[in-house]
Amino acid sequence: MKSHASTLLAEVRTFRQNHPDVRYVDLIALDIPGHFYGKRYPIEMLEKVAAGSPLKLPQNAVLLGVQGGLFKIGDYCFNDGDPDANRRLVPGTLKPVSWESQPLGQMLITSDGTEAPIEFEPREVLAKVLERLQHKGIHPVVAFELEFYLFDKKLDNGLPQFARDPLSDDADDQPNLHIERLSRFGDVLDDMAQTAKDQGIDITVITAEIGPGQFEINFGHLDDGMRAADWAALFCRSTRGVALKHGYRASFMAKPYLQYPGSGMHVHVSLYDGAGNNLLAAHQQQPLRHAVAGCLELLPHCMPIFSPNHNAFRRLGGTVNAATRASWGFEDRDACVRIPESDPRNLRIEHRLASADANPYLVLAAILVGLEHGLEAKREPIAPLNEDRSSGTDFPLEMLDAVRAMQHQPVLRDKLGAEFVDVYCENKRQDHLAFQQEINAREYRWFL
Structure with a gap:
């Protein structure tokens, strides 16, 4: 686990050296309909996450409909208190974003490989099959x-x-x-x-x-x-x-x-x-x-x-x-x-x-x-x-x-x-x- 954090931290620091003008990084994951959701993190905070600080997003973000709305699915969304779920950074995916008006980075995040993966997250479903x-x-x-x-x-x-x-x-x-x-x-x-x-x-x-x-x-x-x-x-x-x-x-x-x-x-x-x-x-x-x-x-x-x-x-x-x-x-x-x-x-x-x-x-x-x-x-x-x-x-x-x-x-x-x-x-x-x-x-x- 320690070497894993060291690898991620080295990736973030190398990225910062190569792209000193990037101040924010989009942390993104694919939901059920195939849209990216996530958060925009200051690059300094990304270093902390890479070093081991928790990264949490709402579990039910994965359940969004095509238009971004929430549906009642079992007890999810409306009877579960909308809990957070842990995510992790996906090594090797921190890259520059060149199509935006300002310099940005992006990096994939996922619940697979965490202590409590989200069973219906698309990436976790594929991870289990593989x-x-x-x-x-x-x-x-x-x-x-x-x-x-x-x-x-x-x-x-x-x-x-x-x-x-x-x-x-x-x-x-x-x-x-x-x-x-x-x-x-x-x-x-x-x-x-x-x-x-x-x-x-x-x-x-x-x-x-x-x-x-x-x-x-x-x-x-x-x-x-x-x-x-x-x-x-x-x-x-x-x-x-x-x-x-x-x-x-x-x-x-x-x-x-x-x-x-x-x-x-x-x-x-x-x-x-x-x-x-x-x-x-x-x-x-x-x-x-x-x-x-x-x-x-x-x-x-x-x-x-x-x-x-x-x-x-x-x-x-x-x-x-x-x-x-x-x-x-x-x-x-x-x-x-x-x-x-x-x-x-x-x-x-x-x-x-x-x-x-x-x-x-x-x-x-x-x-x-x-x-x-x-x-x-x-x-x-x-x-x-x-x-x-x-x-x-x-x-x-x-x-x-x-x-x-x-x-x-x-x-x-x-x-x-x-x-x-x-x-x-x-x-x-x-x-x-x-x-x-x-x-x-x-x-x-x-x-x-």
């Missing part, structure tokens, strides 16, 4: 891919406007995959990539996607699943900030345009043993088939995680590469679970169902639980789409049905935690019911 897999000798390697849209900074009566082409000053309203779009929007994209790298995120491929003003960013593969999810969360925060600085609005909203493709969160996962052998490739890839079967079996029960809001369900079906049934296939982007072509060493699944605005910690936790369940159950999957284009099993396409499917699923309650499942489902149910009280413009106001 710890259990490690005890079983299973070591995931993970890479996220995130799609997003650029819009004009100003809304038109609450509705998004196409991003302005910097060369012509015309609206970028033509969907395409042209490489020239990367050049036309090069200034903002380069700044997004460099800012992400300054946060310690390994940015690899940048793609102009099919929708107007739509792009995809790929991250490097990591043998630390938690860090991979951290990257996805932090990238969303920095990308929004950089876009505003350049006069744009960046959004990870799942389906901003009905007529154009939605934005997804694609997650690549491979599993290795302690000796570095790819577990999915053993025995003529039989474990791969079992893992796929487990993912597909649990997928209909994880829909509130993969499609976390009303708008996210709009993304499913009707456009390019967004399935409406649980399916799999080799090199098939219509499948929920795609097996990219690779050598046995790099054999992996690509889980393509989650929307870009889903919570990355929970998405990865749900995927890993599916893989774990499949390896344990050792069942054969349904036929891949390569053999049968109609292959697939139904999953809920509406939030209340999805919540019912998730809440009492025994594998999820066991492997994600019953308390988390109950809290998460009620949070989603209440958010959905609140959203139904108003239509049209709110869909953009909440998720844009």
Whole structure:
């Protein structure tokens, strides 16, 4: 514990030496809907926290709805006295914030690893899954891919406007995959990539996607699943900030345009043993088939995680590469679970169902639980789409049905935690019911 504090203290002091103009640091964590909450600390106080002083925030901050309100969930929020809960600093995450008007820093905080972790904190949920897999000798390697849209900074009566082409000053309203779009929007994209790298995120491929003003960013593969999810969360925060600085609005909203493709969160996962052998490739890839079967079996029960809001369900079906049934296939982007072509060493699944605005910690936790369940159950999957284009099993396409499917699923309650499942489902149910009280413009106001 003492060496841990020494490491954190050294990190803070080094940061202060390298960034003497930074007076405040945002201490941030992701809540259930996938928004950052936290506090802005003077840098001097951060040194005290790093040295061992308590860091406490309200436990129920994790339970906030999409619009920041509190819902009655069991005894939480209104019958528990709104208690504080301990948080800790996440080593290695203290980085400069370059998109604000004043010099700032930011650092991740979490309850996982404290004496009393918050059972429904997304990072804690993933931490438990990763710890259990490690005890079983299973070591995931993970890479996220995130799609997003650029819009004009100003809304038109609450509705998004196409991003302005910097060369012509015309609206970028033509969907395409042209490489020239990367050049036309090069200034903002380069700044997004460099800012992400300054946060310690390994940015690899940048793609102009099919929708107007739509792009995809790929991250490097990591043998630390938690860090991979951290990257996805932090990238969303920095990308929004950089876009505003350049006069744009960046959004990870799942389906901003009905007529154009939605934005997804694609997650690549491979599993290795302690000796570095790819577990999915053993025995003529039989474990791969079992893992796929487990993912597909649990997928209909994880829909509130993969499609976390009303708008996210709009993304499913009707456009390019967004399935409406649980399916799999080799090199098939219509499948929920795609097996990219690779050598046995790099054999992996690509889980393509989650929307870009889903919570990355929970998405990865749900995927890993599916893989774990499949390896344990050792069942054969349904036929891949390569053999049968109609292959697939139904999953809920509406939030209340999805919540019912998730809440009492025994594998999820066991492997994600019953308390988390109950809290998460009620949070989603209440958010959905609140959203139904108003239509049209709110869909953009909440998720844009």
